[in-house]
Amino acid sequence: xxxxxxxxxxxxxxxxxxxxxxxxxxxxxxxxxxxxxxxxxxxxxxxxxxxxxxxxxxxxxxxxxxxxxxxxxxxxxxxxxxxxxxxxxxxxxxxxxxxxxxxxxxxxxxxxxxxxxxxxxxxxxxxxxxxxxxxxxxxxxxxxxxxxxxxxxxxxxxxxxxxxxx
Numbered sequence: 001x002x003x004x005x006x007x008x009x010x011x012x013x014x015x016x017x018x019x020x021x022x023x024x025x026x027x028x029x030x031x032x033x034x035x036x037x038x039x040x041x042x043x044x045x046x047x048x049x050x051x052x053x054x055x056x057x058x059x060x061x062x063x064x065x066x067x068x069x070x071x072x073x074x075x076x077x078x079x080x081x082x083x084x085x086x087x088x089x090x091x092x093x094x095x096x097x098x099x100x101x102x103x104x105x106x107x108x109x110x111x112x113x114x115x116x117x118x119x120x121x122x123x124x125x126x127x128x129x130x131x132x133x134x135x136x137x138x139x140x141x142x143x144x145x146x147x148x149x150x151x152x153x154x155x156x157x158x159x160x161x162x163x164x165x166x
Contacts, residue, residue: 003051004032007059011066023070031066038065042131043138057138061130068123075116081109 001009008029016022033051039062040047047054054062098105 003054003059004029007032007051007063011063015067028066031069032062035065035069036062043134057130057134061127061134064123064127064130068120068127071116071120071123075113075120078109078113078116 005025008025011028012018012023012025033049036047036049036051039045039054039058042065043058043061045058047058
């Protein structure tokens with residue numbers, strides 16, 4: 001299994017508990033591969049199409065990018081009323097039925113959307129932290145100037161007799 005397949009398998013198993021009604025491993029893997037450019041943009045990298053050169057830290061960021069995208073899309077779908085392809089005629093949006101006073105409670109699509117927006121917001125916060133940490137710790141200096149530059153020989157100082165600078 002390639003890198004995208006293993007990342008997709010982890011998302012499918014750990015985030016969605018292997019529920020095939022939510023998504024499939026191939027759909028997640030396809031999204032990960034198709035959105036590799038988004039990962040490259042946020043971490044200032046140039047990972048290749050097969051994903052074999054993506055370090056574990058960047059894989060975590062890529063998985064979180066997927067989750068953020070998924071939750072944002074689900075929030076939109078909930079507002080449209082098409083989440084899980086349920087319609088009002090098939091009874092999938094009925095939350096509870098009370099017999100004595102003939103009361104029927106339906107799913108509030110606005111509340112469902114708010115929950116997904118909350119999940120997307122949490123995912124975005126995590127994503128921003130991961131990106132910042134990756135960019136801080138993976139950064140390399142573009143130019144080295146001063147005492148750290150390459151030199152030849154040993155320098156001594158007249159100010160501090162006996163001291164040697166390498």
